[in-house]
Amino acid sequence: MHDPPGGAVYAPADEVDFVVVGAGAAGGVMARELSRAGFRVVVLEQGPYLRAADFHHDELGVTQLAALTNDFRSQPNTFRASESDVAKKKEAVKYGRAVGGGSVHFTGNYWRFHEIDFIERSKKGPVEGADFADWPLKYAELEPYYTKVEWEVGVSGLAGANPFDPPRSRGYPLPPLPIKSSGVLAELAAKKMGWHAYPAPMAIISKPYRGRAACVGCGFCETFGCEINAKSSTLATMIPEAEKTGRCEVRPNSYVRRVETNAAGRATGVTYFDARRREILQRAKAVVVCANGAESPRLLLMSETTRFPNGLANSSGYVGRNLMFNGGAISGGVFEHEINGYKGAVVSRVIQDLFEIDPKVGLAGGGGFDFRHDLTPILFALGGLPTDAPKWGPEYKKMLQEYFTRSVYVFAHATSLPVATNSITLDPTLKDAWGLPAIRVTFTEHPNDVKLNEYMQDRAMELLDAAGARKSWRFSRDPWFPQVHLLGTCRMGNDPKTSVVDRHHRAHDVRNLFVVDGSNFVTSGRGQPTMTIQALAFRAADHAARLAKRGELS
Amino acid sequence: MSEGDIARRQFLQESASAITAVWLTAALGGAATLSTLSCAPADHKSKWQTFTDAEGEDVAAIASLIIPSDVTPGAREAGVIDFIDRSLSSFAREQRPLFATGLADLERRVAAAHPRAKSFARLDASEQTAILHQLEQSKSEFFTAMLAATAAGMFANPEYGGNRNKIGWKLIGFDDRFYWEEPFGYYDRDEGTRA
Numbered sequence: 001m002h003d004p005p006g007g008a009v010y011a012p013a014d015e016v017d018f019v020v021v022g023a024g025a026a027g028g029v030m031a032r033e034l035s036r037a038g039f040r041v042v043v044l045e046q047g048p049y050l051r052a053a054d055f056h057h058d059e060l061g062v063t064q065l066a067a068l069t070n071d072f073r074s075q076p077n078t079f080r081a082s083e084s085d086v087a088k089k090k091e092a093v094k095y096g097r098a099v100g101g102g103s104v105h106f107t108g109n110y111w112r113f114h115e116i117d118f119i120e121r122s123k124k125g126p127v128e129g130a131d132f133a134d135w136p137l138k139y140a141e142l143e144p145y146y147t148k149v150e151w152e153v154g155v156s157g158l159a160g161a162n163p164f165d166p167p168r169s170r171g172y173p174l175p176p177l178p179i180k181s182s183g184v185l186a187e188l189a190a191k192k193m194g195w196h197a198y199p200a201p202m203a204i205i206s207k208p209y210r211g212r213a214a215c216v217g218c219g220f221c222e223t224f225g226c227e228i229n230a231k232s233s234t235l236a237t238m239i240p241e242a243e244k245t246g247r248c249e250v251r252p253n254s255y256v257r258r259v260e261t262n263a264a265g266r267a268t269g270v271t272y273f274d275a276r277r278r279e280i281l282q283r284a285k286a287v288v289v290c291a292n293g294a295e296s297p298r299l300l301l302m303s304e305t306t307r308f309p310n311g312l313a314n315s316s317g318y319v320g321r322n323l324m325f326n327g328g329a330i331s332g333g334v335f336e337h338e339i340n341g342y343k344g345a346v347v348s349r350v351i352q353d354l355f356e357i358d359p360k361v362g363l364a365g366g367g368g369f370d371f372r373h374d375l376t377p378i379l380f381a382l383g384g385l386p387t388d389a390p391k392w393g394p395e396y397k398k399m400l401q402e403y404f405t406r407s408v409y410v411f412a413h414a415t416s417l418p419v420a421t422n423s424i425t426l427d428p429t430l431k432d433a434w435g436l437p438a439i440r441v442t443f444t445e446h447p448n449d450v451k452l453n454e455y456m457q458d459r460a461m462e463l464l465d466a467a468g469a470r471k472s473w474r475f476s477r478d479p480w481f482p483q484v485h486l487l488g489t490c491r492m493g494n495d496p497k498t499s500v501v502d503r504h505h506r507a508h509d510v511r512n513l514f515v516v517d518g519s520n521f522v523t524s525g526r527g528q529p530t531m532t533i534q535a536l537a538f539r540a541a542d543h544a545a546r547l548a549k550r551g552e553l554s
Numbered sequence: 555m556s557e558g559d560i561a562r563r564q565f566l567q568e569s570a571s572a573i574t575a576v577w578l579t580a581a582l583g584g585a586a587t588l589s590t591l592s593c594a595p596a597d598h599k600s601k602w603q604t605f606t607d608a609e610g611e612d613v614a615a616i617a618s619l620i621i622p623s624d625v626t627p628g629a630r631e632a633g634v635i636d637f638i639d640r641s642l643s644s645f646a647r648e649q650r651p652l653f654a655t656g657l658a659d660l661e662r663r664v665a666a667a668h669p670r671a672k673s674f675a676r677l678d679a680s681e682q683t684a685i686l687h688q689l690e691q692s693k694s695e696f697f698t699a700m701l702a703a704t705a706a707g708m709f710a711n712p713e714y715g716g717n718r719n720k721i722g723w724k725l726i727g728f729d730d731r732f733y734w735e736e737p738f739g740y741y742d743r744d745e746g747t748r749a
C-alpha cells in the first residue's frame with residue numbers, strides 16, 4: 001500500500017548516535033539535521049506512517065478515524081481545574097500522532113515570535129500569580145534559525161509587509177498565497193481602524209519548491225493531511241530528506257514508554273512498544289525527546305529511577321510545570337456577499353497591531369488576529385452559526401444556506417501566562433491501553449488571560465464592524481478542550497533549579513538527553529508556536545551535533 | 555486557541571452542547587454489543603440495517619424537522635435516515651443504546667400527549683414540532699445526537715449513505731473540488747488586477 005520506508009535500517013541492539021522520540025515538527029527537523037551531519041539516527045513515532053495518498057477530502061472520516069491525532073479511546077487523559085480537585089476523565093490534550101506529527105494536519109500559520117516574547121519579564125516586570133521569566137536566549141540569536149525554517153521547509157509570505165515584524169536577515173523563499181475575500185475584509189477593517197493587515201506567513205508553498213508542487217487551493221488544510229504535499233509538514237519535507245541520507249530510520253507505530261539510564265545517570269536508549277506491543281530497547285548514545293508539551297513531560301516522569309525518583313531530568317521539579325496553551329477568542333460575522341472561505345488555504349491576512357498592548361490598558365501580553373472561515377460543512381452546521389441561532393427547523397435551514405458562504409470568523413490569538421500550578425502529571429489511577437499512566441492535566445487560566453481574551457474579542461468585534469458585517473457575534477471565551485498548543489512543561493533556562501533544559505535544550509541533569517519541542521517555551525508567545533518550535537529545533541540540532549562531534553555525548 | 559484551530563474543531567466535536575461527543579467521535583464508553591440492543595433485533599425484516607420500520611420512520615421524521623424540505627430539498631431527500639441507519643450498524647454502533655433509549659422516551663411522550671396516536675411519524679407537523687421542542691428543552695442526549703447525526707447525514711461525503719446527490723452541499727453552497735483559484739468570493743473579485 002505504501003512506498004517502503006526509505007532510509008537506514010538498524011537493529012535495536014545497534015547503539016545508534018541519536019534516538020529521536022517523536023517524528024513531528026521538531027523531531028523531523030532533528031532527524032534531518034542530525035542525519036545530514038553524519039550521525040546514525042532512529043526516529044520512533046507512536047503513530048502510523050501515512051503518505052499524501054492516504055489523505056482524503058473526508059470530513060467525517062478524519063473525525064471518525066482519529067487517524068492523525070491521539071485517540072482518546074486508547075489514550076485517555078484526565079482533567080482538573082486545580083491541584084485540590086480529583087481529576088476526572090476528560091479529553092484535555094490533542095496532538096498529532098503520525099509521522100509528521102501536528103504538522104500534518106495543522107493550518108500552517110508561521111508567525112515568528114517577536115523580540116519582546118523573549119524578554120517580556122524583564123521589560124514589563126513580574127505578574128502576580130505567574131511564573132513569568134525571560135528566555136535564556138534572545139530573538140537575535142534565534143533569527144538565523146527562523147530564516148532557516150522558512151527556506152528549509154518552505155514558507156510563503158511577504159517580508160516588510162508587517163510593520164511590527166521583528167528584524168529579518170532574508171526575505172521569504174516564496175510569495176504569499178493569494179488573498180481571499182476574508183483577507184480583503186481584514187484589510188478593509190484594519191485600514192478603518194488605523195491598523196495593518198499583511199499577507200499571512202504560511203507553511204504552504206505558493207509556487208513549486210524543492211520538488212514539491214504548489215498549493216492548488218483545495219481548502220482542506222486544517223485537520224486534514226495535504227493530498228499533494230503542498231503543506232510544508234515535516235512529512236513532506238524534513239522526514240524524506242532525513243531518510244535520503246541513508247543514515248536515518250523512521251520507525252512508525254513505536255510507542256516509547258521509558259528513557260533508559262544507567263547507574264552513572266546517563267541515557268542509554270529508550271524502551272518502546274512496537275505495533276504488536278512487544279517491548280523493545282533501542283540503544284543510543286544520546287536521546288532526543290520531541291514528543292510534544294504533554295507527552296515529553298509524561299515520558300520523563302515515567303522514566304523515574306532510584307537515582308531520579310521524581311522523574312528523569314526533574315531535580316528542579318519543573319518537568320510538567322507551567323503548562324500553557326495560547327489564549328484567544330473567536331468572533332463571527334456575516335456579510336452581504338459571498339466570501340467562500342472554504343476555498344483556498346485557510347488564512348490570507350493577519351493583523352498584529354496589538355502584539356504589544358498599550359500599557360495603559362493594564363494587561364500583560366498581547367496578540368494577533370486573522371480572518372478565516374475554517375469550518376467544513378458538518379462542523380459548520382453544528383457550531384458555525386451565531387450562538388443565538390435556532391438549532392433546527394426552517395429558520396436554521398435558512399441560516400445554513402445564507403451563512404456558510406458569507407461568514408467570517410475573526411480569530412484572536414493571545415498570550416497565556418505560565419502558572420506554576422498548571423501542569424502535566426501522571427494520573428495516579430487511570431492507565432492507557434498499554435498500561436501506562438494516563439496524562440493528567442491541571443489547568444486554570446490566569447486572571448490576566450481571561451481579561452486579555454475579553455479585550456481581544458472586543459477588538460475583534462470592532463474589526464467585524466469596520467469590515468461591514470451585517471451581524472456579528474461572540475463565541476465563548478472559555479478555554480476549549482482538548483487543547484492543542486501544548487507549551488511550557490520542560491522549560492529552558494540557565495538555572496538548573498528553575499528549568500529542565502539549558503539554553504541548548506540539553507537536560508541539566510542528564511548530559512546526553514535533549515528535549516526539543518513546545519515544552520521548552522518559557523512564555524507562550526501570542527499564538528502559532530510551530531514556527532518557533534522548528535527554529536529552536538534547527539538551533540538545538542546544530543548544538544547537539546557540535547557536542548557529539550567533540551565526543552561530549554559518548 | 556489553536557494554530558489550526560483543531561482546538562475549536564475539537565471543541566465543536568466534544569463540547570458544543572455535547573452534540574458531537576455523542577455522535578461524531580463515537581467515543582462514549584461502554585460500547586454496546588448487538589445483543590444488548592433493544593432496538594433492531596438481529597432478525598428484523600425492515601428495509602433498514604439497524605432500525606425497525608417504525609423506528610426508522612420516527613428517526614426520519616425527526617431529521618426532517620431538523621432540516622425540513624421546503625422550496626429546497628431537506629434531510630428527507632438527502633437520505634439522512636439511510637446515513638444514520640448505516641452508521642449505527644458500523645462506526646457509530648456505540649450510539650445504539652442511546653437511540654434505543656431515546657426512541658422509547660419519544661414513544662412515551664407521544665403516548666402521553668396523543669393517546670390515540672400510532673407513532674411520532676404519524677403525528678401532524680405541528681404536533682411533531684411541539685414534541686421536538688419538549689425534547690430540546692429536556693436537554694435529552696438523544697436530541698443532541700439527532701442534531702449531530704442529521705448534520706453528518708446531510709453534509710458528510712455521499713459515500714457514507716447520506717447527502718444524496720450532494721443535496722446538503724448544494725444547499726449551503728459548498729462545492730467539493732480539488733482546485734480553486736481566485737476570485738474565491740465577491741470581495742476579492744478585483745484582486746487579480748492588484749499588484
